[in-house]
Amino acid sequence: AQSVTQPDIHITVSEGASLELRCNYSYGATPYLFWYVQSPGQGLQLLLKYFSGDTLVQGIKGFEAEFKRSQSSFNLRKPSVHWSDAAEYFCAVGGSWGKFQFGAGTQVVVTP
Amino acid sequence: EPEVTQTPSHQVTQMGQEVILRCVPISNHLYFYWYRQILGQKVEFLVSFYNNEISEKSEIFDDQFSVERPDGSNFTLKIRSTKLEDSAMYFCASSEGLAGGLDTQYFGPGTRLTVL
Numbered sequence: 108a109q110s111v112t113q114p115d116i117h118i119t120v121s122e123g124a125s126l127e128l129r130c131n132y133s134y135g136a137t138p139y140l141f142w143y144v145q146s147p148g149q150g151l152q153l154l155l156k157y158f159s160g161d162t163l164v165q166g167i168k169g170f171e172a173e174f175k176r177s178q179s180s181f182n183l184r185k186p187s188v189h190w191s192d193a194a195e196y197f198c199a200v201g202g203s204w205g206k207f208q209f210g211a212g213t214q215v216v217v218t219p
Numbered sequence: 220e221p222e223v224t225q226t227p228s229h230q231v232t233q234m235g236q237e238v239i240l241r242c243v244p245i246s247n248h249l250y251f252y253w254y255r256q257i258l259g260q261k262v263e264f265l266v267s268f269y270n271n272e273i274s275e276k277s278e279i280f281d282d283q284f285s286v287e288r289p290d291g292s293n294f295t296l297k298i299r300s301t302k303l304e305d306s307a308m309y310f311c312a313s314s315e316g317l318a319g320g321l322d323t324q325y326f327g328p329g330t331r332l333t334v335l
Contacts, residue, residue: 139321139322141323141324143326149328149329150223150310150326150327150328150329151262151310151312151326152326153323153325156323158321197261197262199262201321201322202275202321203275203321204250204267204269204274204275205250205252205267205269205274205275205314205321205324206264206267206275206277207252207254207262207264207324208264209254209261209262209263209264210261211260211261212261212262
């Protein structure tokens, strides 16, 4: 069965600094991977996805993620964070019949 | 841009009561889903629905839960007899139906269910 691990529950980063959120997955075949962001009181917004092809994918809001099959990872990065990036970030792997498996999430706090 | 909508945004109910959560998926999407997120916990899959039947469900989705697409636009989640532990944010999602349900899911804003 597929699973997703986000090792960091909470990350604090200064505005303007770089950000990297870790995601490790377990899946028997080529995974379909997603990053979603959830702002307080809001739903889940898709940041980016990986299905196949180029292992470095670009998303919205200046985010990118790199798929590394050898490390079973799909880490999310942003070169320079903005205060509006404070939110909770979820990594997810797609499963049969749309049964997404989500990680526990990483809460990002941005300090001035 | 099309989006998934959910009503109500917040539902308060007494334990043992039935609740129906409503969702309007994106109009050309073929797969529909319900997830829940208990406060402070991860988002959990409940059920997927395709071609007017359940295609996958989790162990959470027991006999107290049911889903229905009563017309061409709405998708509902019914909880027959709510329990305290059903208190959570419930998210509806939909996808185009490409790749057997492995494609991007678009989420609604959620319904916060509070069971007293």
